[in-house]
Amino acid sequence: MKTFVLVAIAMIAFAANSLLCRMALANTDIDPASFTILRLASGAIALLLLSSYFKSESVPSQGLFHGLKTNASVLGGISLFVYAICFSYAYISMSTGTGALLLFGAVQLTMISVGLFNGERFKKWQWLGFVLAFLGLVILLLPSAAAPPLLTGAVMVLAGMAWGVYSLLGKKSSSALLSTSGNFVYAAFFCVPLVGVVCFVGADNFVLDSEGVYYALASGVFASGCGYAIWYSALPLIKSTTAATVQLSVPVIASLMGWIALGEPLTMQILVASIATLGGIYLVIKK
Numbered sequence: 001m002k003t004f005v006l007v008a009i010a011m012i013a014f015a016a017n018s019l020l021c022r023m024a025l026a027n028t029d030i031d032p033a034s035f036t037i038l039r040l041a042s043g044a045i046a047l048l049l050l051s052s053y054f055k056s057e058s059v060p061s062q063g064l065f066h067g068l069k070t071n072a073s074v075l076g077g078i079s080l081f082v083y084a085i086c087f088s089y090a091y092i093s094m095s096t097g098t099g100a101l102l103l104f105g106a107v108q109l110t111m112i113s114v115g116l117f118n119g120e121r122f123k124k125w126q127w128l129g130f131v132l133a134f135l136g137l138v139i140l141l142l143p144s145a146a147a148p149p150l151l152t153g154a155v156m157v158l159a160g161m162a163w164g165v166y167s168l169l170g171k172k173s174s175s176a177l178l179s180t181s182g183n184f185v186y187a188a189f190f191c192v193p194l195v196g197v198v199c200f201v202g203a204d205n206f207v208l209d210s211e212g213v214y215y216a217l218a219s220g221v222f223a224s225g226c227g228y229a230i231w232y233s234a235l236p237l238i239k240s241t242t243a244a245t246v247q248l249s250v251p252v253i254a255s256l257m258g259w260i261a262l263g264e265p266l267t268m269q270i271l272v273a274s275i276a277t278l279g280g281i282y283l284v285i286k287k
Contacts, residue, residue, distance in 0.1 A: 006234035007246055013227025015253035018100075019261070020219040025091050030212025031205060032088035033198045037191045038213060040084055042220030044188040047181035047229065054177060071175045072182020079166040080228075081187040085194065086159035093152040097144030100251050102153055104137060106160025107167075108244050114168055115240030122241060122284070129283025130241075133248045136277030140251055140270060167243055170235035180229040245284045252277045 024035055052064055091099050112130075122130065148156070166183075173179040198205050235243055252274045258264035 003234060003237045006230055007238070010227055010231040010234055011246060011249050011253055012257075013223050013230065014247070014250045015257055017219055017223035017227060018250060018254040019257055020215045020223055021087070021091065022096060024212045024215035024219070025088060026096075028212035028215065029207050029209045030216065031207040032085070032092060033194055034206050034208055035212065035216045035219075036084045036088045037194065038216035039220040039224060040081065040184060040187045040191055042217045043225035043228075044181070044184035046221040046225045047177070047184050050226075050229075051177055051181045067175070067178045068182035068185065071173065071178035072180075072186060073169065074186055076166060076169050076179070076183035077186020077190065079162045079169065080183050081190040083159050083162035083166060084187065086155045086162065090148075090152050090156035090159060094148040094156065095144050095146050097141035098146055098148050098153075099156055101137070101141050101145055102148075102156040103160040103163070104248060104251070106157045107164045107247060108134070110161050110164030111167060111240050111244035114164075115244070118240065120239050120241050126241075126284045129280040130245050131280070132283065133245055133277045133280030136273045136275070136280060137248050137251060139276060140255065140273035143269065164244070167231070167235060167247075168240060170232040171240065171243075173232045173236060176232035177229050180225070180232050184225060184228075242285055246281055248277055249281055 021035075024030055025032065048064075051068070087103070090102075094102075170176075170179070238246075252270075255264070255270050256266075256274070259266040259270075
């Protein structure tokens with residue numbers, strides 16, 4: 001039950017993050033670089049404050065800096081940064097459906113391939129469940145998908161692969177909060193050269209507006225920072241193949257959240273896709 005609750009909360013956070021990113025990058029004037037920098041920096045600050053507050057429980061005999069350095073990794077920071085920046089830049093040049101299909105397809109391929117390489121195996125009904133869940137994703141997203149430019153598509157695939165690597169690293173985490181905090185700090189540092197590159201191209205490429213900033217901060221502090229810490233708490237408890245499959249629920253949850261929070265229509269297509277995806281995930285995770 002603990003594992004189920006952690007995974008469920010993480011998926012809801014991911015879906016909320018999807019909505020926040022979509023609203024910011026599609027409906028406001030904020031540029032992808034500014035959104036990414038605010039998202040990662042605010043997440044890092046919030047997680048450092050949480051780590052400092054809970055320091056006595058997580059690292060009783062060590063300083064916070066040592067705890068962050070021990071539990072986080074440069075690779076974790078790189079994969080998080082690559083995912084965030086590639087996601088932001090790719091989504092402004094493609095439809096939501098196309099982006100989600102490429103992103104989650106790359107996540108599945110990365111995580112399931114590594115899981116199979118490490119000896120994890122699906123049983124027959126689990127393969128059926130995975131196919132059913134992915135079919136549900138296709139039903140949900142394909143009608144709004146359109147062929148993207150080759151470079152943009154490659155950037156989104158890279159984002160999915162980076163997120164798959166970041167998730168796989170979480171299976172080795174001994175302290176979810178410290179690992180996530182340290183990874184966000186590393187990722188925030190990688191934003192420094194990003195600022196230099198954007199300024200070199202043209203400082204006027206930085207565009208901020210208050211609504212976009214609010215979305216970026218909400219994404220960074222709550223949906224990304226806290227959500228990824230919860231995800232890292234759940235990852236050591238489940239297989240890589242299972243972790244990959246349950247993430248197929250994110251577009252479904254995001255669609256339902258859009259219906260509840262934004263008044264978006266709840267169509268028969270969404271209902272059929274939701275039943276197929278959630279039913280397939282149940283087949284994968286059931287004992």
